[in-house]
Amino acid sequence: NAGVMQNPRHLVRRRGQEARLRCSPMKGHSHVYWYRQLPEEGLKFMVYLQKENIIDESGMPKERFSAEFPKEGPSILRIQQVVRGDSAAYFCASSPPNRELTYEQYFGPGTRLTVT
Amino acid sequence: QKEVEQDPGPLSVPEGAIVSLNCTYSNSAFQYFMWYRQYSRKGPELLMYTYSSGNKEDGRFTAQVDKSSKYISLFIRDSQPSDSATYLCAMGVYSSASKIIFGSGTRLSIRP
Numbered sequence: 001n002a003g004v005m006q007n008p009r010h011l012v013r014r015r016g017q018e019a020r021l022r023c024s025p026m027k028g029h030s031h032v033y034w035y036r037q038l039p040e041e042g043l044k045f046m047v048y049l050q051k052e053n054i055i056d057e058s059g060m061p062k063e064r065f066s067a068e069f070p071k072e073g074p075s076i077l078r079i080q081q082v083v084r085g086d087s088a089a090y091f092c093a094s095s096p097p098n099r100e101l102t103y104e105q106y107f108g109p110g111t112r113l114t115v116t
Numbered sequence: 117q118k119e120v121e122q123d124p125g126p127l128s129v130p131e132g133a134i135v136s137l138n139c140t141y142s143n144s145a146f147q148y149f150m151w152y153r154q155y156s157r158k159g160p161e162l163l164m165y166t167y168s169s170g171n172k173e174d175g176r177f178t179a180q181v182d183k184s185s186k187y188i189s190l191f192i193r194d195s196q197p198s199d200s201a202t203y204l205c206a207m208g209v210y211s212s213a214s215k216i217i218f219g220s221g222t223r224l225s226i227r228p
Binding site: 106112 | 210
């Protein structure tokens with residue numbers, strides 16, 4: 001059973017470009033979460049999605065950031081017009097469909113975004 | 117004040133020692149508590165979770181929760197060099213299961 005998959009693992013973008021990060025949840029999981037981790041800091045929640053629905057985006061910056069989890073295909077975190085402060089590791093996690101088990105999240109290997 | 121406080125370390129102990137990792141929290145609404153292990157350049161791996169005060173044991177790992185003191189611990193017995201990693205505590209509330217609050221992590225090094 002493959003774990004959570006994220007790609008690319010490393011992404012370099014120049015200021016002003018767009019970054020697109022992909023996440024495929026574990027098989028059978030229907031909840032996806034995105035987190036950002038800055039150096040020497042813990043993970044910070046960004047957004048929680050189910051298929052075709054954004055459930056909670058309270059941790060997402062209001063501008064330039066968006067996320068989706070379409071009916072088919074991976075979840076996408078998009079960052080438009082990237083700035084140097086967006087450089088971080090972005091982790092995706094997934095959890096099984098039972099609502100009460102959403103604390104049990106399984107993380108992918110992360111995408112390390114570097115903005116030059 | 118951060119909702120979850122965790123000493124960043126680094127913590128270095130000899131192989132075979134008992135390791136104690138700790139977190140304190142300020143939000144008395146937290147209902148469930150977790151420990152994650154994160155190796156360098158990897159994603160966090162869920163080690164243990166619990167939702168009640170007291171101890172929970174899994175092999176060499178014991179998670180302890182004291183809700184009255186707002187204090188949680190992870191003990192590692194017979195530590196091995198392969199336990200060298202960053203350990204993150206995390207906690208949340210059921211009514212907002214989508215938002216887990218993580219500590220900043222403690223870097224642990226086990227010396228052979």
